[in-house]
Amino acid sequence: MSSLLIKNITIVNSDYSFKANVLFEDGRVLQISDKPIESNAKVYDGTEKYLIPAGIDPHVHLALPTPAGPSCDDFEMGSKAAIAGGTGALIDFVTPKRGQSLIEATKERQKETEASEIPVKLHVGITWWDDSLDAEIESLFKDYGIKTFKVYMAYLDNIGLEVPQMHKAMKSIAKHGGMMALHAELGIEIMKLHYEFRQKDRLAAFNHPWTRPANVEFEAVQKALxxxxxxxxxxxxxxxxxxxxxxxxxxxxxxxxxxFAETCPQYLLLDDEKYNGPFSQVAPFIMSPPLRRKEDQEALWEGLKDGTIDTISTDHCPFTMKQKSAGINDFTKIPNGVGGIYHRMGLIYTYGVLENRISLNEWIKLCSSNAAEIFDFENYGKIEEGEDAPVFIWDPEPEEVIGDSQPFSNADTNVYKGLKIKGKAINISEL
Ligand SMILES: [Zn+2]
Incomplete structure (x- = not known):
């Protein structure tokens, strides 16, 4: 695409919408006007469509190493799913081994992200602690463009931090001007419950949510606060x-x-009834935290509406049923995670905007602009003249019912199966 004139489209920013003609040159917004624009550019009729800032999915796990093998989508696949779904940037993770230099692990992971077709930033995991990491955090912040450091209060046996270590990590992150991204679930409580369930031989998949009840999350949030x-x-x-x-x-x-707070489409749209049934039905829904009650969904929507929750990510981390089967006799061995990069924008448009839970502008704020601001994505999250902000056209008309598999994913199940999605992203570089 060299130049393109989109006529009569509704531009949706996080704070306002307006109808305009938009001239692009080499992906850059050259002119926005409510008057006709003179140009030899190729013309696209944007009537009844939206022009939106590209989505940002600030929490994904592509090719995440686990004992059941890596999560089944790599950076190339994940980025294709993003582009097809209206998302233009991702944030993934560095998960250093205990004792490994955070900087070494970051360099290795940065290499893997090169397979992505869109920009990828990284949250760097602090999976162990001694005071030497203070200098590494400073260097990652100053020399490697890393702003966020991930701490897990769960998973104490391999990547989690005990509270005293977490406290030290937080002091260091704050001192250097960074931000902590926190998985808030009390690891000790989960270990106790896993032990109890193992003693009673309660190891079928549907036991998973009972070992991670709501208080395991909110007591962790309370401690962290x-x-x-x-x-x-x-x-x-x-x-x-x-x-x-x-x-x-x-x-x-x-x-x-x-x-700041984030939630995901799975917690907004699915509930714990999915945990009734045999392994083959339940395993695709095994994630941490687990799905909750319908009342929690309502509270999450309220939190999105009143600004308590800032962003909607997917926590995209799918596994094939073959991989999930590693835990067929022991739910603690089922790799945790579900997919969603491709569906995120459409799910929140359909079940948020079209069901009047949030406005069009709030959709953009929650799925793009707030993440752009919190995680420093320059040019993202707004459509303005003179910017080369990545954008998509959103066609509100097409309808699809989500099927068994996930488009642009190697996963063979889809937790959103049966849900209807209205609207579809159009990539302007393909016009
Ligand atoms: Zn995650």
Whole structure:
């Protein structure tokens, strides 16, 4: 595409929408006008369509190493799913081995991200702690463009941090001007419950959510908020799933604490009834935190509406049924995760905007602009003259019913199967 004139389209930014003619040159927005634009460019009729800033999915796990093999989509596949679904940037993770230099692990992971067709940033996991990591955090922040550091309160046996270590990590992150991304689930409680369930031989897949009840999340959020108060470390709570957590984060924000929160389509649209059934039915829904009650979904939508929750990510981390089968006799061995990069924009448009839970502008704010601001994606999240912001056309008309498999994914199940999606992204570079 060299130059393109889109006529009569509705531009949707996070704060306002308006109808305009838009002239692009080499992907750059050259002119936006409510008057006719004179140009020899190829013309596209945008009537009844939206022009939106590209989505940002700030939490994905492509080719994540696990004992059941890597999550089944790599960076090339994940980025194709993003482009097809209206997303123009991703944030994935570096998961250093314990004892491994964070910088070495980051360099290795940055190489893997080169297979992506869109920009990818990385949250760097702090999976162990000694005071030598303070200098590494400083260097990652200054020399490698890393802003966010991921801490897991769960998974204490391999990547999680105990609270005293987490406190040290937070002090270091705050000192260097970074931000912590936090998986808030109490690891000790989960280990106790896993032990109890194993003693009672309760190892079928449907037991998974009972070992990660709501309090395991919101008590972790509560502990973390106390540490935020002590350290002033800016903290981004990933995949928040319970009503109680939403309320605690709402109160923390009201007190002026530097906190941000994220949820995912699976927690907004699916509930714990999915955990009734045999392995083949339940395994695709095994994720952490697990799906919650319908009441929690309502609280999450309210949190999105009132600004308590800032972003919607997918936590995209799909596995094939063959991989999930590693835990057929022991749910603790089922690799955790579901897919969603391709569906995210469409799901939130359909079940958020079209069901009047959020506005069109809030859709953009939650799926693009807020993430652009929190994670420093320059040019993303808004459509303005003179910017080379990545954009998509959103056609609100097409309808599809989600099937068994996931488009642009190697996964062979789809947790959103049967849901109807209205609207589809159009990639302007293909016009
Ligand atoms: Zn995750």
């Amino acid at each position: 106390m540490l935020v108060e002590f350290t002033k470390c800016p903290t981004y709570f990933v995949h928040i799933s319970t009503a109680e957590s939403v309320q605690m984060i709402r109160e923390a924000k009201a007190k002026g604490l530097p906190v």
